[in-house]
Amino acid sequence: MDEKLLIHQAVKGDTHAFSELYGTIYKDLYRFALYTLKNPQDAEDCVSDTVMDAWAQIRSLRKEESFRAWIFRILSNKCRQRLKAYLSKTEELDEQLPAPTSDQDKDMDVRIAFSQLEPEDRLILSMNLFGGYTSSEIGKILKMNDNTVRSRQKRALARMAEYLRGTGRGR
Amino acid sequence: MMDEKDILKQIMDSAEDIEVPESLRPENIEKRLKPNTISFQKRAVRYTEMAAALLCVTVGGYAVSRNMKSSAKISEQLNMNSIETEVCYAEEPMNMEREDKLTAKNAYNSNEEYDECVEEAMYEEEEKEENEEYEENMILEDADYQYELLSHRQVKIKEKGEEQTICAIIEPEDPSLYIEEIRVDGDRLQMLVSEDEKNSILVYDISNRNEPLYLKE
Numbered sequence: 001m002d003e004k005l006l007i008h009q010a011v012k013g014d015t016h017a018f019s020e021l022y023g024t025i026y027k028d029l030y031r032f033a034l035y036t037l038k039n040p041q042d043a044e045d046c047v048s049d050t051v052m053d054a055w056a057q058i059r060s061l062r063k064e065e066s067f068r069a070w071i072f073r074i075l076s077n078k079c080r081q082r083l084k085a086y087l088s089k090t091e092e093l094d095e096q097l098p099a100p101t102s103d104q105d106k107d108m109d110v111r112i113a114f115s116q117l118e119p120e121d122r123l124i125l126s127m128n129l130f131g132g133y134t135s136s137e138i139g140k141i142l143k144m145n146d147n148t149v150r151s152r153q154k155r156a157l158a159r160m161a162e163y164l165r166g167t168g169r170g171r
Numbered sequence: 172m173m174d175e176k177d178i179l180k181q182i183m184d185s186a187e188d189i190e191v192p193e194s195l196r197p198e199n200i201e202k203r204l205k206p207n208t209i210s211f212q213k214r215a216v217r218y219t220e221m222a223a224a225l226l227c228v229t230v231g232g233y234a235v236s237r238n239m240k241s242s243a244k245i246s247e248q249l250n251m252n253s254i255e256t257e258v259c260y261a262e263e264p265m266n267m268e269r270e271d272k273l274t275a276k277n278a279y280n281s282n283e284e285y286d287e288c289v290e291e292a293m294y295e296e297e298e299k300e301e302n303e304e305y306e307e308n309m310i311l312e313d314a315d316y317q318y319e320l321l322s323h324r325q326v327k328i329k330e331k332g333e334e335q336t337i338c339a340i341i342e343p344e345d346p347s348l349y350i351e352e353i354r355v356d357g358d359r360l361q362m363l364v365s366e367d368e369k370n371s372i373l374v375y376d377i378s379n380r381n382e383p384l385y386l387k388e
Binding site: 018029044130 | 196
């Protein structure tokens with residue numbers, strides 16, 4: 001069904017229309033939260049809160065804005081708040097992204113490399129990868145210069161490449 | 172050498188087999204959203220029930236307080252009839268007047284029941300205070316004299332009649348004693364006194380009202 005029609009129905013209170021919209025992006029929402037926060041429970045909580053907030057505020061969704069961009073913006077704000085909370089505790093969660101269920105060493109190395117990045121770098125990369133935001137959009141949301149976003153992203157990817165080279169996966 | 176696109180692709184690939192928790196699946200989210208509508212209806216019903224219960228309690232409380240009041244009145248009347256010694260209260264007329272006002276208030280329509288309840292509670296509080304005053308001003312009488320308990324510390328004996336000459340003021344030797352009650356039995360005046368939750372009775376010979384004589388405890 002057309003997204004605009006689904007949004008229209010969701011605004012009227014149709015929970016099924018809302019869940020259809022959510023169904024197209026929920027995996028990316030969870031991945032985004034998990035890769036940013038590194039903690040499965042926090043990621044689940046953040047996505048859950050985001051969905052409830054989105055449902056409560058669906059009327060505030062502007063016509064020209066896509067549902068995906070809108071709900072990702074809510075989620076990225078929640079993840080940022082959670083990251084700030086981690087920092088205020090002066091210690092970050094000493095966790096690594098969960099290992100894959102199957103024996104996929106390569107994926108595991110990539111996740112480990114990703115989890116070793118700075119919190120804000122993880123957020124920037126997640127927004128780009130799972131949220132589909134451009135550097136310019138990320139800059140607006142995080143109140144950063146576009147160039148800063150791009151350079152941070154580049155530096156983060158370089159670090160990951162270095163780690164993966166060390167594991168023999170980057171050749 | 173890996174380029175950025177490769178790493179970005181690898182990150183995306185690594186996330187492919189991430190399992191999303193059951194609670195976040197669309198069907199479960201939809202279930203969580205739906206009950207909100209039902210709970211809103213339930214809430215509305217609950218509020219109505221609560222309002223009805225509150226109304227019942229208010230009306231019930233009002234009815235009970237009225238019943239208590241009327242039964243208290245009846246028992247008071249019965250007591251008054253059975254008492255042989257004449258006991259009167261200094262501010263009884265004012266009390267009667269308030270009772271009248273209250274009776275008039277009770278005749279108001281049912282929309283003002285709540286206000287009446289509040290006012291009645293206030294009157295009851297005032298009555299309590301007044302009762303305390305009655306005790307302070309408790310007066311016993313016999314054929315020729317009045318015995319007035321003053322502030323639970325002294326007993327004033329005065330002649331009845333127009334002049335009301337004061338004969339004597341009796342005060343226990345121990346000023347810390349609190350006089351709960353007084354009784355007059357012929358030429359004997361008894362004081363029920365208390366101190367530190369201990370009660371005792373002081374007896375005075377009042378055959379000569381001008382010179383009461385402490386007899387015993």
